[in-house]
Amino acid sequence: AQSVAQPEDQVNVAEGNPLTVKCTYSVSGNPYLFWYVQYPNRGLQFLLKYITGDNLVKGSYGFEAEFNKSQTSFHLKKPSALVSDSALYFCAFSLRGGATNKLIFGTGTLLAVQP
Amino acid sequence: DAGVIQSPRHEVTEMGQEVTLRCKPISGHDYLFWYRQTMMRGLELLIYFNNNVPIDDSGMPEDRFSAKMPNASFSTLKIQPSEPRDSAVYFCASSRSGVPSYEQYFGPGTRLTVT
Numbered sequence: 001a002q003s004v005a006q007p008e009d010q011v012n013v014a015e016g017n018p019l020t021v022k023c024t025y026s027v028s029g030n031p032y033l034f035w036y037v038q039y040p041n042r043g044l045q046f047l048l049k050y051i052t053g054d055n056l057v058k059g060s061y062g063f064e065a066e067f068n069k070s071q072t073s074f075h076l077k078k079p080s081a082l083v084s085d086s087a088l089y090f091c092a093f094s095l096r097g098g099a100t101n102k103l104i105f106g107t108g109t110l111l112a113v114q115p
Numbered sequence: 116d117a118g119v120i121q122s123p124r125h126e127v128t129e130m131g132q133e134v135t136l137r138c139k140p141i142s143g144h145d146y147l148f149w150y151r152q153t154m155m156r157g158l159e160l161l162i163y164f165n166n167n168v169p170i171d172d173s174g175m176p177e178d179r180f181s182a183k184m185p186n187a188s189f190s191t192l193k194i195q196p197s198e199p200r201d202s203a204v205y206f207c208a209s210s211r212s213g214v215p216s217y218e219q220y221f222g223p224g225t226r227l228t229v230t
Contacts, residue, residue: 045221046220101165101217102160102171103160
């Protein structure tokens with residue numbers, strides 16, 4: 001089955017340090033890839049997406065993600081973490097050329113940034 | 116733009132009662148998605164509509180769940196009768212039709228507690 005995997009349930013990082021939240025995909029063809037963030041008691045918010053072109057995608061709140069086709073990965077990164085970045089992060093994909101806008105989400109990674 | 120609107124934000128009900136959750140998608144969005152989020156199962160897609168027509172309801176857990184979209188600006192998710200295991204946060208999301216790379220926008224969710 002086509003899916004995305006987020007291998008870490010939780011990532012801990014100190015404020016000011018760089019952060020990485022990992023995502024790998026198992027999808028035929030070249031999917032569209034997304035990152036969403038969910039703050040406590042809120043709905044999911046779109047962060048960024050990869051469609052085509054430059055493998056480094058920049059998004060909201062200083063986040064970026066690197067698409068790596070050979071490693072089938074789409075890791076989320078930020079050069080300097082903030083305590084306010086603490087939230088649940090979801091990777092997702094939709095099918096290029098697909099007939100619907102359905103997104104398949106990963107299981108989520110909880111990011112905890114310590115002051 | 117007001118974003119996706121959901122009501123109520125919180126619902127507490129007793130087992131056996133009927134529960135109706137409501138959603139107003141973003142104007143101009145032709146896709147509407149209903150998700151359920153729990154600690155145990157994570158984020159689950161229940162059903163989605165395109166142009167008010169249900170496309171895939173394979174995620175609906177059982178016949179106690181039903182969803183309707185009578186027009187482009189309103190959808191309901193009904194649980195009858197409700198059970199304690201239905202307790203979860205239910206999200207509605209909308210997206211623009213025909214563009215698989217277009218991100219989904221989520222509402223704030225309805226937190227349902229069935230006692």
